[in-house]
Amino acid sequence: MIMKQTTLAAVLCSFVFSTQAQQLYVPRNVQEAYKKETRSPDGKPGKNYWQNTADYTIAVKLSPPSRTITGTETIVYTNNSPNPLQNIIMKLILNIHAPGAARQGAASADYLTKGIIIDKYSENGTEKKLRDANGNTSLRVPLTKPLASKASITLSFEWHYDVSKESGREGMLDSTSFFLAYFYPRISVHDDINGWDRMVFTDAQEFYNDFNNYNLSITVPKNYLVWATGELQNAGEVLQPSFVSKFEASKTSDKTINVVTLTDLNAKNVTTQNETNTWKWKAQNISDMAACVSDHYVWDAASVVVDNKTGRRSSVQAAYQDKSVNFKRSVEYSHHALDWLSNNWPGVPYPFPASTVVEGFADMEYPMMANDSHQEEADFQRFVAEHEIAHTWFPFYMGINEHRYGFMDEGWTTAFEYLIGVNDMGEEKATGFFKQFRVTNWVMDANEEHQIPIITPTNVLSGVGLGDNEYGKPALAYLGLKDMLGDELFRKCLHGFMDRWHGKHPIPWDMFNSFTNLAGKDLSWYWQNWFFTNYYPDIAVKDLVQTKNGYNLTIQNIGGFAVPTNLVIEYADGSKASIHQTAGIWEKDQKQAVVAIATGKKIQYLKLDNGIFMDADPSNNSWGKSATPEFNAASVKPEDLDKFLGEYVSDKLPVKISFSKEGNILVADVTGQGKVNLVQTGANTFEYTAAGALFEFTAGKNEFVLTQGGGKFTFTKK
Numbered sequence: 175m176i177m178k179q180t181t182l183a184a185v186l187c188s189f190v191f192s193t194q195a196q197q198l199y200v201p202r203n204v205q206e207a208y209k210k211e212t213r214s215p216d217g218k219p220g221k222n223y224w225q226n227t228a229d230y231t232i233a234v235k236l237s238p239p240s241r242t243i244t245g246t247e248t249i250v251y252t253n254n255s256p257n258p259l260q261n262i263i264m265k266l267i268l269n270i271h272a273p274g275a276a277r278q279g280a281a282s283a284d285y286l287t288k289g290i291i292i293d294k295y296s297e298n299g300t301e302k303k304l305r306d307a308n309g310n311t312s313l314r315v316p317l318t319k320p321l322a323s324k325a326s327i328t329l330s331f332e333w334h335y336d337v338s339k340e341s342g343r344e345g346m347l348d349s350t351s352f353f354l355a356y357f358y359p360r361i362s363v364h365d366d367i368n369g370w371d372r373m374v375f376t377d378a379q380e381f382y383n384d385f386n387n388y389n390l391s392i393t394v395p396k397n398y399l400v401w402a403t404g405e406l407q408n409a410g411e412v413l414q415p416s417f418v419s420k421f422e423a424s425k426t427s428d429k430t431i432n433v434v435t436l437t438d439l440n441a442k443n444v445t446t447q448n449e450t451n452t453w454k455w456k457a458q459n460i461s462d463m464a465a466c467v468s469d470h471y472v473w474d475a476a477s478v479v480v481d482n483k484t485g486r487r488s489s490v491q492a493a494y495q496d497k498s499v500n501f502k503r504s505v506e507y508s509h510h511a512l513d514w515l516s517n518n519w520p521g522v523p524y525p526f527p528a529s530t531v532v533e534g535f536a537d538m539e540y541p542m543m544a545n546d547s548h549q550e551e552a553d554f555q556r557f558v559a560e561h562e563i564a565h566t567w568f569p570f571y572m573g574i575n576e577h578r579y580g581f582m583d584e585g586w587t588t589a590f591e592y593l594i595g596v597n598d599m600g601e602e603k604a605t606g607f608f609k610q611f612r613v614t615n616w617v618m619d620a621n622e623e624h625q626i627p628i629i630t631p632t633n634v635l636s637g638v639g640l641g642d643n644e645y646g647k648p649a650l651a652y653l654g655l656k657d658m659l660g661d662e663l664f665r666k667c668l669h670g671f672m673d674r675w676h677g678k679h680p681i682p683w684d685m686f687n688s689f690t691n692l693a694g695k696d697l698s699w700y701w702q703n704w705f706f707t708n709y710y711p712d713i714a715v716k717d718l719v720q721t722k723n724g725y726n727l728t729i730q731n732i733g734g735f736a737v738p739t740n741l742v743i744e745y746a747d748g749s750k751a752s753i754h755q756t757a758g759i760w761e762k763d764q765k766q767a768v769v770a771i772a773t774g775k776k777i778q779y780l781k782l783d784n785g786i787f788m789d790a791d792p793s794n795n796s797w798g799k800s801a802t803p804e805f806n807a808a809s810v811k812p813e814d815l816d817k818f819l820g821e822y823v824s825d826k827l828p829v830k831i832s833f834s835k836e837g838n839i840l841v842a843d844v845t846g847q848g849k850v851n852l853v854q855t856g857a858n859t860f861e862y863t864a865a866g867a868l869f870e871f872t873a874g875k876n877e878f879v880l881t882q883g884g885g886k887f888t889f890t891k892k
């Protein structure tokens with residue numbers, strides 16, 4: 175009780191201040207960037223904005239099932255910063271596999287390797303000794319003489335590493351299929367905000383890369399196919415003519431072409447029959463390269479117009495095991511994703527010439543590539559593909575620093591994932607999906623880690639706080655902003671921001687200030703509310719009073735987040751209405767909003783439904799009595815549960831689920847996972863929110879459907 179009063183007093187204080195024009199917290203390094211005019215307080219790049227760049231020429235060789243990859247590269251690196259560089263920081267991300275490397279999670283013996291071993295290094299043609307990285311993912315390389323501003327330097331490396339048996343973001347997919355990512359020594363980003371990026375890669379911070387040009391060649395034995403970031407330069411050298419023709423035909427075909435089938439692979443005459451073939455790839459102004467190599471993955475391809483103004487097409491390809499049923503539709507899914515995302519949200523034409531999805535384990539994006547796992551459910555296969563492809567814009571096109579600001583990458587991608595999901599599955603299903611995957615776990619859990627402000631640098635987070643702050647919370651913030659500004663103004667702001675910063679390295683303040691600048695109104699209060707506070711979604715009906723023109727509804731904001739809501743109304747005459755309120759209702763007063771409802775009718779019942787924004791405590795979201803009351807779990811009698819009790823099995827999942835009861839609570843016991851109490855949400859429905867699991871019993875039948883992880887599984891009583 176006392177705690178509550180203290181909180182209320184604190185809230186009142188912050189309310190008094192919040193009515194004045196809100197100033198966003200600006201960190202000291204960002205203030206310095208404004209002084210140096212590398213960035214501008216109106217959100218634009220400053221007149222002194224700079225970033226560094228390099229040309230990479232990389233050649234790697236591999237011969238599966240040998241796990242060893244050998245590589246050579248030459249990097250021509252240009253220092254565009256105003257200061258000379260004494261050192262270069264190299265990124266050796268594959269050292270995440272080295273025993274003793276710092277990691278966010280445990281590593282199995284099959285994940286461990288010796289890391290990446292540099293065999294030779296030279297600076298401007300002179301061989302030099304490098305110190306051992308000692309399992310670190312960053313290595314400082316002192317230069318013989320400082321690299322002056324505007325000058326270039328040539329660094330050469332020879333290296334080798336073993337792909338890990340257990341695949342993470344990269345590694346062995348099977349004994350003769352490898353996914354290569356982070357596979358070459360890369361120069362870290364040196365920027366105007368923090369200087370060199372020395373962030374330790376602990377397997378959470380995915381990308382912060384400069385925009386470079388790449389020439390990549392991959393040498394593999396005959397009968398191996400290669401897919402990689404960029405465009406294949408020498409199809410005629412590495413493929414037999416009939417396969418070159420099919421691949422070329424795909425570049426103007428909307429329909430999927432099976433470039434290489436299982437029958438073709440079994441005939442062992444798809445590639446040129448040299449001992450080895452060198453596949454050459456080129457990609458310009460891009461942040462990274464990834465590749466997949468296999469002797470038994472089939473290959474589909476088509477292409478799609480991504481820019482209606484110019485008619486520019488992008489290639490869409492897939493490489494997978496023939497037995498993966500849902501991957502057979504992968505090119506069709508990618509075709510749809512590139513088309514929809516280019517023309518709707520973000521509504522900027524897909525910026526690259528190709529997009530290839532390969533079957534792996536990571537559900538992980540790379541520029542022009544995705545490594546996606548096989549899914550049993552077609553909807554979920556498409557959902558994962560769309561999410562990874564949506565990453566094209568954030569972080570790759572936009573050059574986001576995910577090491578610190580994951581919410582500018584995953585957050586935007588998760589917002590686009592919802593919007594394309596509504597198009598694909600309809601609003602109801604997409605909303606259910608989104609709540610289940612992106613919102614329920616943090617809104618319905620009181621753990622304070624969920625309430626760490628989104629602006630917290632990603633690298634200092636772990637656990638649930640990391641996941642919430644990268645995905646669900648910022649996605650809701652962006653979607654709430656879209657709802658509040660309306661699509662036209664929101665599009666103007668989003669496109670204006672993207673136009674200013676694509677191919678560069680925007681930070682959150684560039685985004686916040688660009689939106690305010692482009693919207694022509696101060697949105698600081700909204701950014702402050704969502705990104706700089708410990709808030710969560712929880713609103714309540716305070717009162718509903720009759721006025722001359724209808725009613726005044728007072729809504730109290732308990733959790734603090736500026737959420738939109740729907741007023742779901744039942745009138746005394748039996749008619750119903752739903753009135754939408756955007757987050758704009760919280761602009762003047764973030765603790766309490768008064769909404770005027772103009773009506774001549776008498777309201778019998780009113781409920782606040784926040785949709786995907788949810789509500790931590792829906793019990794105080796209504797007024798009056800509904801003519802069709804919702805299910806009340808408290809009224810369940812223990813004997814009502816008897817019909818559900820017993821042991822259930824599914825032919826799709828290798829688990830048994832037994833139900834018992836404790837009083838009027840149904841308890842599920844999943845083999846190997848222990849007992850959990852379920853929350854009853856309807857006469858025959860239960861959920862276990864921590865795992866995003868829904869249990870729906872079919873009345874009169876001894877079975878239930880489990881919905882979890884995008885899959886639906888029927889269980890029958892033994």
Ligand SMILES: [Zn+2]
Nearest residue numbers: 561565584587
């Ligand atoms: Zn993602």
